[in-house]
Amino acid sequence: MENNNVKTIRDFIEREKKSYASIESTVIPALHEAEGVYGWISPEAIEDISNYTGVSKAKIKGTATFYAMYKNKPMGRHLIQLCTNVVCMVMGSESLLSLLNERYELEPGGMTSDGRFSLVIMECIGACGTAPAMLVDADYYDNLNEKNIFEILDKYQ
Amino acid sequence: MIKVNIDGQEITLEKPMTILAAAQRAGIKIPTLCYDKQLEPFGGCRLCLVEIERVPKLMASCTVNVTDGMVVRTQTEKVKKARKAQLEFLLINHPLDCPVCDKAGECDLQDLVAQYGAHEGRFLEGKRKHPESFRDPIIVRNMERCITCTRCVRMCDGVQGAFAITVTGRGNHSFVEPFTGGEYKCEYCGNCLTVCPVGAIMSKLHRHSYRPWYVEKEIKTICGFCAVGCTLIAQTRGKDIIRTMPKHGLGINDGILCVRGRFGYDYRSGEGRITTPxxxxxxxxxxxxxxxxxxxxxxxxxxxxxxxxxxxxxxxxxxxxxxxxxxxxxxxxxxxxxxxxxxxxSARFAFAPAQKYLERMFGQGVTANLIPGIANADGVIVFGGDPTAINPILGVQCRIARRKGAKVIVIGAPAGLKGFVDYKLEPVVGCEEVVLRAIVKGVVDKKGLSGENAYIENKIKKLMSPDDETIERVGVAVADIAKAVDNILKMKSPVVVIGPEAVHTSSASLNLFLLGVINYVLNGRIFLLSEKANYQGLLDMGxxxxxxxxxxxxxxxxxxxxxxxxxxxxxxxxxxxxxxxxxxxxxxxxxxxxxxxxxxxxxxxxxxxxxxxxxxxxxxxxxxxxxxxxxxxxxxxxxxxxxxxxxxxxxxxxxxxxxxxxxxxxxxxxxxxxxxxxxxxxxxxxxxxxxxxxxxxxxxxxxxxxxxxxxxxxxxxxxxxWPYMGEPIRGLEGDFKVEGLEQVLGNVAKGSDGFMGLTNPVLMLERPLFHSGSMSGMSKALLSIYGAPYFKISKTLALRYGFKEGDKVRVIMEKGEIDASAQIDVNMQDGVVYLSNIFEGVGYMGVVGYKVDAVVGSLVITNNNIVDIVRVED
CATH class of the missing domain: 3.40.50.740 (Rossmann fold)
Known part of the structure; x- marks a missing residue:
């Protein structure tokens, strides 16, 4: 009784382990894969990786929490990454944050109750000339203001 | 010869070693926090920093090896200043709650701060907050106090082999946590709390009930929970026992204990103790x-x-x-x-007859072997029981052997040795002998016989091996048997661990003989697992x-x-x-x-x-x-x-x-x-x-x-x-019998049908790590980990009988019925259900029958086929 998620992760590990000298080395790429499959590094994801690499669950958890960019808690379907560094802040990203909070009850580091968005504050993305700027998933948006931010976000359901 | 100068003292060393070890040998004290003799060096706390001539930076003496002509200074101003700074860093987050910390008085950090200073910190920021975790039955974690020396993690991974805890997070935010985040759900050996230098991991049992200086007496004694015979130190005050501790360098266990030895001591004041005739x-x-x-x-x-x-x-x-x-x-x-x-x-059931049989093969004293020696073996062969549960410290030795490069071969469910075996040799329960036969035949055919003992060799010649089809039918890959044979042939000093299940079957004499043959051919050492502490002694006492x-x-x-x-x-x-x-x-x-x-x-x-x-x-x-x-x-x-x-x-x-x-x-x-x-x-x-x-x-x-x-x-x-400087009297007695040696096992349908789910499963005895018989059932601490009887059952079997995890079920046997909750185990075979024999009224032994093995004289369990399993309402 193996579900698809487990199978994807198992196949990935079977494939990847040939590229490394030791099976421990497949843990990091497998964590990326599991993030894609489960949406975050869930306890089930860690168990799957542990089952097929033989590395202990605790150790995998240690690895996953060491790196800041693994999603160590459940994430929404879309990830908003908003810059609040100096220039963006001056250009009004703070007020955008409070708007997001008003409209979606979205706090930095949090997730909407319907699981649609997660919000993360990010460091400078080099768009100071067209600040404020944000990333939604892998898409880049700049010159944000109180109106267009919702037009953009409406595209992500 | 290596000559080093430490603090002006000339030291001559035979072998390379770390600066710390060399200094200790010369009686020079270097402070440490993350260092522990039993563990791999880590070099994380930076307190053992020393100055080495011609090396610009201070070096951690626990990880740097001495070289010839090295000049080391351990007490210079520079070193002292660095240590003080290091302690100041640790105190940024370490709370100064010593008055309510059980560790105070035996805390390494406290002692070092007292010695080196950093009495005033320059940091104005608040300390990190981390609520104390009481979510575990017997271990309390206070991660505000953790200084991430990782001693506990290295103990868990490197010695105990339980891999239960890890450092999560990074930098300032890192702390030690079990996988679940709350409950440990591990082997509860508690070795992490012995090595914790501060009060981050503590026992709940004596929490806030004493201070280390309250201990009135320390008594070195032997643990009575199993037959490993670990040395433990019982600390007492008045009529109370405060705790039991292992000590590095002392006894067979050498600084580690298992859950029973460490937490089970409160059995003596448990329920039902009688104090009057x-x-x-x-x-x-x-x-x-x-x-x-x-x-x-x-x-x-x-x-x-x-x-x-x-x-x-x-x-x-x-x-x-x-x-x-x-x-x-x-x-x-x-x-x-x-x-x-x-x-x-009750040694008559397994231990006594098994030993007697092996002694008839090899002569008296064949089981007299040193348990710590297992760690140095280059091969471990386990049959008939899980050493990590029956005799936990012996099991840990098997794990250490594996870590040192030995191959571990388990015939049957690997249980606690899962992760320490390379391939699965887990036949259908009851058909282990088929696999053992195939392996022994393979080993003997390739290795040949020495001619040392004609009684044994005449019998080996009659040994028939099962064919490939039979092996596959009992659920083991023929290729894995070939690998096992190859690995066994490479072993020079193997250890043969024989569990009680080896003789609780009708092929007792065959199992013992075959295991004896491995021992004979490879010149191994035999260890007979024993649940009770003094089975050997009571036999020796007549x-x-x-x-x-x-x-x-x-x-x-x-x-x-x-x-x-x-x-x-x-x-x-x-x-x-x-x-x-x-x-x-x-x-x-x-x-x-x-x-x-x-x-x-x-x-x-x-x-x-x-x-x-x-x-x-x-x-x-x-x-x-x-x-x-x-x-x-x-x-x-x-x-x-x-x-x-x-x-x-x-x-x-x-x-x-x-x-x-x-x-x-x-x-x-x-x-x-x-x-x-x-x-x-x-x-x-x-x-x-x-x-x-x-x-x-x-x-x-x-x-x-x-x-x-x-x-x-x-x-x-x-x-x-044994023989204790004395004189043993008996030698080899002569020939012995083996039942079923010449029979070719083509017919193992009974077991394999169980595997396919066509016939009813069998009820087997669970020998859990957390208990040893009913004595441990008096311990509140052990009961808090394993407090109620349950049936351990596979997922498929639960589906077949229509119940879920935690449901109350009734197992109907020929000799009675028994009610307990169901616990689903994904690693289990489908043909068996496990039940322990700890809790009165719900014991395994009560509902099965027995007969006596004709050759060995061991107890063979009968009537253990389950008639039916039904769900019952509470």
Whole structure:
């Protein structure tokens, strides 16, 4: 009784382990894969990786929490990454944050109750000339203001 | 030769070692926090920093090896300043809650800060907050105090091999956590809390109940929970035991303990402990009595039964929980005072017959091996039980061996050794012998025979191997068998670990023979797992119908004069009954009186109905125990006995090492077992009196030349291994029998059908890590981990019978029914259901039958096919 998620992760590990000298080395790429499959590094994801690499669950958890960019808690379907560094802040990203909070009850580091968005504050993305700027998933948006931010976000359901 | 100069002192070293080790050897003290002798060096705390000439930076002395001509300074201003700074960094987040921290007084950090300063921190920021975690039954984590020295993680991964905890997060935010984040759900060995230098991981049992300087006495004694015989230090205050600790460099366990040894000590004050003698009155009730009355009564009734029915109507059952002195005294009472050879114990079920069989193959003393030596073996072969659960520290040794490069081969479910084996050799339960046959045949064919022992080799030649189809049918890949054979052939000093399940089957003699063959061909070492602490000792003390103390046969006439002089009578000539025969005799009304010491036959022996029937027919039952168990409830006289933490004496472990037990504290109202028996014996005419267990031991030394040169003083210094500087008497006896050797096992349909789910599953005995029989069931701490009986069952089987995890189910057997909750285990086979034998009323043994193996004489469980499993409503 193996579900698809487990199978994807198992196949990935079977494939990847040939590229490394030791099976421990497949843990990091497998964590990326599991993030894609489960949406975050869930306890089930860690168990799957542990089952097929033989590395202990605790150790995998240690690895996953060491790196800041693994999603160590459940994430929404879309990830908003908003810059609040100096220039963006001056250009009004703070007020955008409070708007997001008003409209979606979205706090930095949090997730909407319907699981649609997660919000993360990010460091400078080099768009100071067209600040404020944000990333939604892998898409880049700049010159944000109180109106267009919702037009953009409406595209992500 | 390496010459180093440390703090102006010239040191000459034979071998390379770290600067820290070299300094310690020269008596120079370097402070450390993350360093621990038992663990891999880590170099994380930076407190052992030293200055090395011509090296610009300070170096961590625990990780840098000395080189010839190196000049090291450990106490310069620069070094001191660095250490102080390091401590200041640690105190940024470490709370100064020493007044409410149990560690205060034995805290490494506290001591170092006191020594090196950083009394004033310059950091104004608030400390990190991390709520204390009480979500675990016995371990409290306070991660505000954690200084991430990772000692606990290195202990868990590198020594214990449980891989339960890890450092999560990074930098300032990192702390130690089990996988679940809350409960540990691990092996609960508690070794992480011994090595924690601060109060981050602590035991819940003695939380806020004492300060380290409250300890009044520290007593070095031997753990009585299993037959490894770990040395532990019991810390006491008044009449209370505060905790038990291992110590690095001490005993077989060398600084580690298992869950029972570390947390199980509160069994002694557990529910049901009896502290006064009881006599069954005419009304049929057990009523308290004085020692004098009870002993008098017991002796009078025994004398009466002896006169009316003869000596053959009286028997005794010794105990693997009791010391050598206790068991010696009981057999002395039965054999030399009353005059009957009806003397046995529950060692008869597996340990005694297995050992006897192996000794007939290889000669006496074949199981006398050192447990710590397992770690140095280059191969471990396990059959018939999970060493990490039955004898946990032995299991840890197997894991360490694997880490050092040994191959571990487990035939059967790997259980606690999962992750330490390379391939699965897990046949259908009941068909392990097929795999063992195939492996042994493969090994013998490739390795050849040496011609050393014709008895063994003649039999090997007759050995038939199962064909590939049969092997596949029992669920093992033929390729894996070939790999196992190759690996075994490479082993030069293998260890063969034999669990009790090897002889609880009808192929007992074949299993033992085949395991013996591996041992014979490869010159290995045999370890017989044993649940009870002193099975070996009670056999050596003569608690068997056919041997007298020292392990000599009763027929040996030449020593009878000595016995006459020393003990006042000769060994009775009439053959005695073993345990099975005694039970049958009781049922037939031939056994009139039974003296049970430290055992609970009603609960621990199979086939409750049969045993109850037999015990009901016994005229006079004396039971000597620590708790009010099922057998005690049937007794005519009950004597409350001291338990292992409360007595002096000696234990012999499964590797036949003789070790000294010391009394940690006393229990009001209870007597030592030997003393109770001796008092009864005195009333029956024994002349000798004994002041202490030492007097008993002195007599044992005179009786058997094996212990001639072993006294308590010598044993205080070190444990001794068989033959204890003495003289063993028996050698090889001659030929032995093996059942079913020539049979080709083409027909294993029974087991494989179970596997396919076509027939009903079988009920098997679970031997859990967290308990060893019913004694540990008195410990509140162990009960908080494993507190209620359950059926361990596979997912497929649960689906088939239609219930979920946690549902209450009733398992219907031919010999009764049993209710417990269901626990689903994904790693389990489909053909078996496991049930423990710990909780009264819900024991495995009560609902199965037994027969005796014709060749080995071990207990073979029968009637264990499950008739049906139904869900019951609460």
């Amino acid at each position: 009881l006599i069954r009155k005419d009304s049929g009730e057990l009523e308290p009595a004085s020692w004098e009355t009870a002993i008098d009564y017991a002796a009078r009734r025994l004398a009466d039964i002896k006169e009316r029915h003869g000596v053959a109507s009286i028997g005794g059952i010794g105990s693997g929980r009791c010391t050598n002195e206790d068991n010696y005294m009981l057999q002395k009472l039965i054999r030399y005072v009353i005059g009957s050879n009806n003397m046995d114990s 608690c068997a119908p056919d041997v007298v103390p020292g392990g000599r046969p009763i027929e040996l006439d030449i020593i009878e004069h000595k016995f006459q002089d020393l003990l006042g009578s000769k060994t009775p000539e009439e053959h005695g009954m073993n345990l099975y025969e005694m039970i049958d005799a009781a049922k037939n009304g031939k056994l009139k009186a039974l003296y049970v010491m430290g055992d609970n036959p009603l609960f621990n022996y199979p086939d409750r109905e049969h045993i109850e029937d037999a015990f009901n027919k016994i005229d006079f039952l004396i039971v000597q125990d620590i708790s009010l168990n099922d057998t005690v409830k049937m007794a005519d006289v009950v004597f409350p006995a001291n338990s292992w933490l409360e007595k002096d004496g000696t234990f012999i472990n499964l590797g036949r090492s003789l070790q000294r037990l010391r009394k940690a504290l006393s229990m009001d109202g209870c007597w030592d077992d030997w003393k109770i028996v001796a008092e009864v014996a005195k009333k029956l005419g024994m002349k000798k009196s004994y002041e202490s267990s030492k007097d008993v031991w002195e007599e044992i030394r005179k009786v058997s030349p094996l212990y001639r040169d072993v006294d308590y003083v010598g044993l205080d210094e070190q444990a001794l291994t």
